Amino acid sequence: MWNPPRSVISFFRKTLGIPVLVFWGKFWWMPKAPAKGKRYGLVYGKPIVTKHTENPTDEEVRAVHTQYVAEIERIFKEYKCEFGYEEDESLVIV
Structure with a gap:
């Protein structure tokens, strides 16, 4: 599985103030597409x-x-x- 370099993760965490999550999978950047009419959420x-x-x-x-x-x-x-x-x-x- 591909993981971005630590320096990239650290840059975004310091710049944005939050960790950046990268999903990677079957549908290019998402491991599983949401069902029609549904959405992914992150809290x-x-x-x-x-x-x-x-x-x-x-x-x-x-x-x-x-x-x-x-x-x-x-x-x-x-x-x-x-x-x-x-x-x-x-x-x-x-």
């Missing part, structure tokens, strides 16, 4: 601040993972109706 969550640790403990990893899952759940709850989910639908993370 960014809040950054999770971490400190670099050479050998993080299980507790440190669990703490960051808990923050990550909580942010995914918050994003889903906030935007689910905009992406075709019903208000009473819930997200299951396995």
